[in-house]
Amino acid sequence: MAEPTGPALTAPSPAPTPASEPQPATENAPQTLPIRDSKPAKPIAKDATAPADAAGNADKALTPAELKKKAKAEKAARRAREKVEKEQVGGPAGGAAPGAGGQARAPTTPKKDAAGGAAQKGGKAAPPRRGSGPGPFGAQSAPVEQKKKKDDKKVAVFGHLYGQQRRTTVAGAGKEVHPAVLALGLQLRDYVVCGSSARCVATLLAFKRVVESYTTPLGTSLARHLTTHLSHQITYLSTCRPLSITQGNAIRALKLAISSIDPSTPESSAKATLCDFIDSFIREKITVAGQVIAASAAQKVRDGDVIVTFAGSNVVKDTLLLAHNQGKRFRVSIIDSRPLFEGKSLARALAKAGLDVQYTLVHATTHAIKDATKVFLGAHAMTSNGGLYSRVGTALVAMSAKERASGVEIPVIVCCETVKFTDRVALDSIVVNEIADADELVSSLPPQQLTGLPDPGANTPAPADNKKGGKPTTAAPTLETPASSSSTSPLANWKETPNLQLLNIMYDVTPAEYVDMVVTEMGSLPPSAVPIVHRISTNL
């Protein structure tokens, strides 16, 4: 699914790429916040003064429930602050909110909640979601109307998936958030780091740096406080893009490792233990697992095969390259989809290695599958009921492989590390999914007009290679030529058009009956074995 940041997957060396991570961050920053560049100074300064002491020693003896409450309050406060900033109301409210959030001891939180609740009661018939809690801060009629309009743009069936808006800048991030995490958040949001294993690895590496730079505050122990410190980072990451299953699994494992550290261990050795744990987690669960999977899946490739794959999976890429290196002669047919075009980078990598590659989009699935002999798919996650949760469109490809008119079934093989297994179940693709920005679907300029534009690489100089196709093409017209894009694409002002909704979901669930085999580092299994393997691997 992924194009990891270069060294991330291949070399989780003890010295963790300190150079590679801030670098994209600096490149990213000008690209992603071209308009808001002037702002961040203010909130950061605010953050530094207001909750400075509070956050320092407020966390002494909090029960998990209190912690949760506190996190909630902070989140609400942060959202409120962001909203306030957005509306340029400025000073007093914004200053107060973080203060309240920071000092969220038991007495203050209920008060805040009550205030939010009261305001909500008074503040019109806003939907009773938590996200609307900080509504009162901008309780003018215009924002309410805007909100209504926004709701109109939400596809009703997927209403539960529209959380808060994805973060657009680092502004408003808590001061506890480590710079490496800040950078990672933006990379995740922009699909620079994309694909569930890459996201997992990048998160773990960033957390490793968090751990390295962490010092236990006075009066608490590492095992107790580091978890809360990490949860700030996690909250921030999840506002950039909802966490993947792999990220969740890795975080769970890391927290378990933290809490199992003996409080009497000296800080330096505890940190070394944790760093080792992170390194070995990446190595065992992802790097080596990927190699094992590639090796065993490559055995399934025969001479003369026509292998169909969907979008761009990293493990599938490794598998096909390995099979090619083993001297097997086969053809690869890549089916790609809008708006991310992840298959493009896969096609590029395979073509560079000299494979025979055929490339098409999801509309031609039937044609691509017609003379296929095997289907290799990557996974975002495997659910406990054997469902394959993967990039949207995967289900169509798997279905086509199983339902050919001729009656011949093509084996569908999923390459998936066990770290992607989850105990969640999914029957359809609606309950659990991720909604991406629908603006990504607004078609980019027709190719003949792109020639006149300034080079899209001009404002994204270095990471151009790294990038997925979707983002630069959509970013270019919106940032540079809003006028011409509105004249060409009929969808340009879809947000103002009543009753028109755009839906851009990220994943779909392929039913277990379309999957013949799941190749994992623990062997090749039927999809029904997912819950067992998950239990084994989490109990280790």
Add this chain to the structure above:
Amino acid sequence: MPATSLALTPGLASFLKSLKTNPIDTSIENLISLLKRRQIRHSRSCATATAYLLRSVISACRTADSAKLIERVQGVGRRLMAAQPREMVVGNIVRRVLGLIRDEAEDDREAEFALSDVGSESQPQTPRAYDDPSLPLDRDSLSIRSEDRSARPPLTSMFSLLSHPEPEHSLPSTPGSLSPGGRLPGHGPSKDVRAEVLEGIGEIIDELGQVDDQIAAYALDHIHSNEIILTHTSSTTVQKFLLKAAAKRKFTVIHAESYPNNHEATHATVSGGSMHDDDNLGFETFQKPLIEHGITVILIPDSAVFALMSRVNKVILGTHSVLANGGLVAAAGTRVIARAAKVHQTPIVVVSGVYKLSPVYPFDFDSLIEYGDASKVLSYEDGDLVDQIDVQNPIYDYVPAELVDLYITNLGGHAPSYLYRIVSDHYRKEDISF
């Protein structure tokens, strides 16, 4: 291309304009090259162009002899079909015109016999003298028919058994059909044939103009309140169908955008933008989009079809052409949608004018598929990649009949298995493989 299409670009509108002024042979060449260059595409445009051209051909054809007319139309038809074999409607219209001429000729002959029982015109030169020699049965039945039709000789084959009664009650319900009995026997056959045929072609042209409204009239029979309907690509027929229902009922439409071949038109259809092919000008420009009728339209990429199918009540699809076996050739991506609908037990309704119904039986599905511009899949920005890999962009999909639950044509709703009957109502057997 469609974005920049002006009134000046060659297309249906310019062709129809030039048809009146240009000599007939120029017009034929013109249409052939327009078809070859895909400057006239979409079924309706092709059908309209063909019908108008044949009307000019026949009115320019100064002959009284129906056999000569048939010969002429066959010649033109063959060239048009060779120009763009995958636009099957061209062949359909040619076949229907041929059928018209044959009907007229028979009626006249019968009338003649009714007056004086003389075996007057035993034409030794049958119009099908140069027909495909692999179809001898066809010629048999034809020669029988043309030599002494009214005498009704003993049937020589099962084939002719079926063919004989056909003209009497052929296509009673189509606008293009002609009532066989209503002709006065006293008329001179010579002038009459041509005039009647021209009138018949006029009716075909009328049918092409009205077909969407006729289909839309069935909309309320098929759409209930609060339904979630999935459709694909921009089809005028589907849009009119949904609009008709939108006037009375509230429902939700999920629209798959059919990237990369037709997404611009789909986006325009969905948002009510003004990006229309000039081919469809006049049909669509005065049309309000669904969203202005209070219908919620959700635009999705094609890949999300499976994810959403569990919520969909009905799939309504337009088509490029319908084949005699009930299968259809439609925009690429239709087949996976139909398959996904089948998996979810969602009914699939295909709306299509009868003129798209082709008597061709598909033995080789691949031959029906046209491949389009690969740069739509992978644009020239990725030029380095284009050199190394094989990019494919099929334009059509073949959807087998078993995936379709219902066809709605301007004649009503039919099961896919019934389509062969409509085919035999509309096309003369001897024209099927002309």
